[in-house]
Amino acid sequence: MSLNLLINQIEEQFSRSRSNVYSDNKREKHFLNIYEVFSSIKELNISSSISASENPAYKQILQYIISDLQYLDSSTLNVIPFEIISCLELALKDWIDEDNLILSTHLSNDYNDFYFFPNPNREYFNQINSFLIAKSIAKIEYRLIKISLPKLLSRDYLSTVALYHELGHFIDFEYNFSQRLILKKYPTIPIANLQSQLSHFQEYFADLFAAQYISDASNQYLEDRMISDIGSDTHPKTSDRITAVNKFLNGESLDLLKDFNEVLSSLDKELIIRFEEKNCSSSNFYHFIPEIIENDKQLHFVYKVGWFIWKDKTHASYVGIPERQKYQMLNNLIEKSISSFFLLKGWNNIAK
Structure with missing residues (x-):
């Protein structure tokens, strides 16, 4: 041809x-x-x-x-x-x-x-x-x-928290973490017969990967878009995914996390909390000014702050403001917070 x-x-x-x-x-x-x-x-x-x-x-x-x-x-x-x-x-x-x-x-x-x-x-x-x-x-x-x-x-910026989940899929695909876990748990069953289980592991891994950086912001996004809580061959039930993330964030026992980290440990990797929590209730966003971000871990957490304030319907700062305006303001504040952080980081690197 x-x-x-x-x-x-x-x-x-x-x-x-x-x-x-x-x-x-x-x-x-x-x-x-x-x-x-x-x-x-x-x-x-x-x-x-x-x-x-x-x-x-x-x-x-x-x-x-x-x-x-x-x-x-x-x-x-x-x-x-x-x-x-x-x-x-x-x-x-x-x-x-x-x-x-x-x-x-x-x-x-x-x-x-x-x-x-x-x-x-x-x-x-x-x-x-x-x-x-x-x-x-x-x-x-x-x-x-x-x-x-x-x-x-x-x-x-509220919805693009989903990109952390998609990046998790790339990391999983690059190292074959979910496939390694399947082979470890079901060594005698052909992997072709475990495609649904493999897909579910891949979704759980991507959820936990994202939560390392943005806390439960990905859960907020899932809840916001959920139409029905029904699992499929490719995705677990949304409520099960949210529960797994919450257990991870709260330090509760989660067998799937243990299983993943056993597989990850062979490559010197680990699913752990990688964000630095800030007090969402006292965020600068309530004063309509960008967050002051001091390090990379606080940077990722700014998405959680954004979702926290978006879901807050009672704070005096946003009462009476039309939701569309609140949405626009929050996206603008998140963008300016991130932009200021990288600008200052760039200056500091030049000064060294």
Whole structure:
């Protein structure tokens, strides 16, 4: 099968994306890098240097490139606030400290579409680069962590707590924690027969991962969006997920947490509280000014503060204010709190 159509489709997309402005140099470098790889493949195709047997491999690489382009287009400075991505990047470094990872997003028109795209994994990424190097083509330097979120909520700091959950899915996928737990608990049962249990473990892990950073803010989000408390093959009952998170936060006995941490310990990892709690009742948000955030752990907790005040219907500061205005004010205060923290952190790093 000819690559001509796919190549022209990708070239058109590159042309449209040239004016993108990214929040950091890594994204810009990745754009230039995959364009270089694409150009090399295009030249090989023009010179008829791609054999029929190699055609599928090149097609897979081109499809990989166009997928990356799609996520880069939704990861520009004017689309996704750097505040959201920067918080997630700090959490990511607790688990994987690799310079070649880029958190990227895709804006969906589906209001419910918070989703981690699980492929390709590290092994597939390395296989692509091995093939490119063998063909004397530049390798792809960066690997994208691909997360989808609703376009309508891209600047909604109350809802984007769900991205911590999606980041948890990436961490789980990267290390295969849930799959390792399945194999440990059910060593004699084929994993193909345990897909529902595996999916439930993956959801619980992502919930506990998020709660490490944002306390029960993810629970608040789940409760707010819950239509019915019915489990499925892919997701446990919402009430069971909320109970597990609450037990974790309250230090109560939770067998699933013990099971996960036994698996994680072999890789020197652990699900633990990673936020620093602040008194929500005395938050600056009640005085309509940003929170003073002193460290990374307090940074993550600001989402919990936001949800606490959003659910508070009695405090005099917001009584009589229309809910839409309260919603706008809280989102603005959360954004300014995070932005001020990273600005001050940047200044301090320069001064050192």
